[in-house]
Amino acid sequence: MAADPTQRAIEAVFRIELARLIAGLARLTRDVDRAEELAQDALLVAMTEWPASGVPANPGAWLMAAAKRRAIDGIRHIQMRERKHAEIARELDEEQGMSADALEAALDDPLGDELLGLIFAACHPVIGPEGRAALTLRLVGGLTVEEIARAFLSNEAAIAARITRAKKAIAKAGVAFAVPRGAELAARLPSVLEVVYLIFNEGYAATAGLSLVRPPLCGEAQRLGRILAGLMPEQPEVLGLLALMEIQASRLAARARPDGQFVPLTEQNRARWDPLLIRRGLNALARVEALGGADGPYALQAALAACHARARRAEDTDWRRIAALYDRLRQVMPSPVVELNRAVAHSMASGPDAGLALVDAIADAAALRRYAPLPAARGDFLLRAGRRAEAKAQFEAAAALAGNDRERDYLLRRAADC
Amino acid sequence: MRVMVFVKATEDSEQGMQPSPELSQMFVDMGKFNEELVNAGVLVAGDGLKPSSFGKRVAFDGPGRTVIDGPFAETRELVAGYWIWEVKDMNEAVEWVKRCPNPMFGPSEIEIRPVYEMEDFVDVIPEEAAAIHDGVGEKLANR
Numbered sequence: 001m002a003a004d005p006t007q008r009a010i011e012a013v014f015r016i017e018l019a020r021l022i023a024g025l026a027r028l029t030r031d032v033d034r035a036e037e038l039a040q041d042a043l044l045v046a047m048t049e050w051p052a053s054g055v056p057a058n059p060g061a062w063l064m065a066a067a068k069r070r071a072i073d074g075i076r077h078i079q080m081r082e083r084k085h086a087e088i089a090r091e092l093d094e095e096q097g098m099s100a101d102a103l104e105a106a107l108d109d110p111l112g113d114e115l116l117g118l119i120f121a122a123c124h125p126v127i128g129p130e131g132r133a134a135l136t137l138r139l140v141g142g143l144t145v146e147e148i149a150r151a152f153l154s155n156e157a158a159i160a161a162r163i164t165r166a167k168k169a170i171a172k173a174g175v176a177f178a179v180p181r182g183a184e185l186a187a188r189l190p191s192v193l194e195v196v197y198l199i200f201n202e203g204y205a206a207t208a209g210l211s212l213v214r215p216p217l218c219g220e221a222q223r224l225g226r227i228l229a230g231l232m233p234e235q236p237e238v239l240g241l242l243a244l245m246e247i248q249a250s251r252l253a254a255r256a257r258p259d260g261q262f263v264p265l266t267e268q269n270r271a272r273w274d275p276l277l278i279r280r281g282l283n284a285l286a287r288v289e290a291l292g293g294a295d296g297p298y299a300l301q302a303a304l305a306a307c308h309a310r311a312r313r314a315e316d317t318d319w320r321r322i323a324a325l326y327d328r329l330r331q332v333m334p335s336p337v338v339e340l341n342r343a344v345a346h347s348m349a350s351g352p353d354a355g356l357a358l359v360d361a362i363a364d365a366a367a368l369r370r371y372a373p374l375p376a377a378r379g380d381f382l383l384r385a386g387r388r389a390e391a392k393a394q395f396e397a398a399a400a401l402a403g404n405d406r407e408r409d410y411l412l413r414r415a416a417d418c
Numbered sequence: 419m420r421v422m423v424f425v426k427a428t429e430d431s432e433q434g435m436q437p438s439p440e441l442s443q444m445f446v447d448m449g450k451f452n453e454e455l456v457n458a459g460v461l462v463a464g465d466g467l468k469p470s471s472f473g474k475r476v477a478f479d480g481p482g483r484t485v486i487d488g489p490f491a492e493t494r495e496l497v498a499g500y501w502i503w504e505v506k507d508m509n510e511a512v513e514w515v516k517r518c519p520n521p522m523f524g525p526s527e528i529e530i531r532p533v534y535e536m537e538d539f540v541d542v543i544p545e546e547a548a549a550i551h552d553g554v555g556e557k558l559a560n561r
Contacts, residue, residue, distance in 0.1 A: 012509035223459035230456040
């Protein structure tokens with residue numbers, strides 16, 4: 001980070017404005033690549049002018065004006081190239097006025113509609129989920145390619161290529177930078193929420209490598225979730241996802257010991273849970289319920305997280321309610337992982353045999369064949385049923401499948417304790 | 419990072435809210451600013467505080483505890499309101515504060531303070547104290 005105050009201010013201003021700039025420019029140029037270029041150009045102008053002139057009183061408007069000038073220059077340039085000069089000379093005056101108005105309208109976004117349009121474009125289902133995540137972090141989160149690469153434990157070249165492919169996919173499909181309405185909104189919202197939750201989970205439980213928790217990604221996802229909730233306050237699933245992330249993030253500090261060891265939910269020091277985030281999560285969940293959206297997949301997952309958040313001690317956990325919520329969740333979001341968690345919930349509500357029966361019923365699902373939590377859960381049920389030798393074998397099998405070192409260590413310790 | 423942003427009190431704010439066109443306008447402007455903060459995903463919490471005449475202080479001196487009723491004299495050091503924001507760094511917080519409409523009718527001040535994060539405690543809190551800290555949770559759990 002640059003040392004002198006003007007440079008620091010420019011960087012901060014740019015981070016705040018980037019998404020809105022790109023959003024306005026993308027709607028204008030219908031080209032997200034060009035929009036990003038124009039925004040970067042505006043930054044360059046600011047970097048050369050502001051150190052001498054000082055940061056303007058309304059830096060956002062200044063940047064937009066600079067990008068706007070570039071855009072007009074660009075449009076003129078194309079017009080010059082494509083038409084005869086005589087024609088243009090005649091038309092230029094009126095067109096200039098029109099373009100300027102159109103630009104003005106395109107850059108004036110008090111309702112955040114354009115920002116939302118950009119989010120929907122970056123999260124369009126024509127792009128794969130990972131491409132969507134990288135593009136969204138770049139355009140909406142304002143992260144650099146290097147930051148995104150670090151967050152996803154990837155390299156810059158791979159992330160840059162992923163972003164380029166994503167932009168090409170948008171251009172090829174002719175994606176509009178507008179907020180979809182009605183049925184289309186309902187159809188496309190899940191792909192937006194999926195991306196935000198993917199980013200969150202990437203931060204929450206790194207599936208590879210040493211680091212168990214990468215909070216910067218969680219923070220970015222929460223920020224995206226808060227932006228979405230601000231722009232779509234009547235969409236229950238948006239609020240459901242926000243509630244889910246806020247409550248899960250409330251446990252970040254309690255999830256790993258100082259040496260990095262993983263701490264399971266029931267053993268976490270609840271005094272370390274962030275009460276502010278819990279309150280925000282519970283409030284968002286209450287709004288979901290008021291909007292009649294309690295049976296949405298994210299709302300149900302948030303309700304599950306809330307059951308833990310409300311329990312002051314692990315043994316106060318309302319496992320019957322959790323089991324009932326999983327019974328509903330499997331209806332709206334059928335997945336082997338949900339079935340497994342449901343088995344765990346029922347084992348806590350009604351005893352280890354209930355869990356074993358449910359887990360036996362799903363053990364052959366292809367998605368669970370190499371899924372460490374399955375033998376880990378079975379090991380836990382067996383141990384609680386007093387079948388230590390069988391439990392030990394299950395924990396060892398789970399450790400062999402574990403995706404990161406911390407989780408593996410934890411499972412091996414459990415095997416050793418049997 | 420999380421920051422707490424304090425709106426400092428003035429003689430005006432210490433008088434409490436008197437209905438006026440200026441105050442209505444300020445509510446409109448502040449509402450717009452808050453909406454901007456929400457739409458940027460920055461605002462986590464916030465409240466306005468009643469004048470210090472509604473407040474109380476408890477002074478500590480050894481075993482002694484003395485309750486002092488408001489109002490308190492050093493107006494400019496008092497807090498009239500606060501936000502909690504999530505921002506990337508202090509520079510971003512400063513840029514947001516610059517965009518805030520003046521929260522008072524005259525000259526006023528807003529102060530930004532970063533919240534301690536878990537890592538900040540690692541080298542400061544002795545192991546013994548950390549153990550007590552953790553033990554509280556455990557005791558609660560075993561009770």
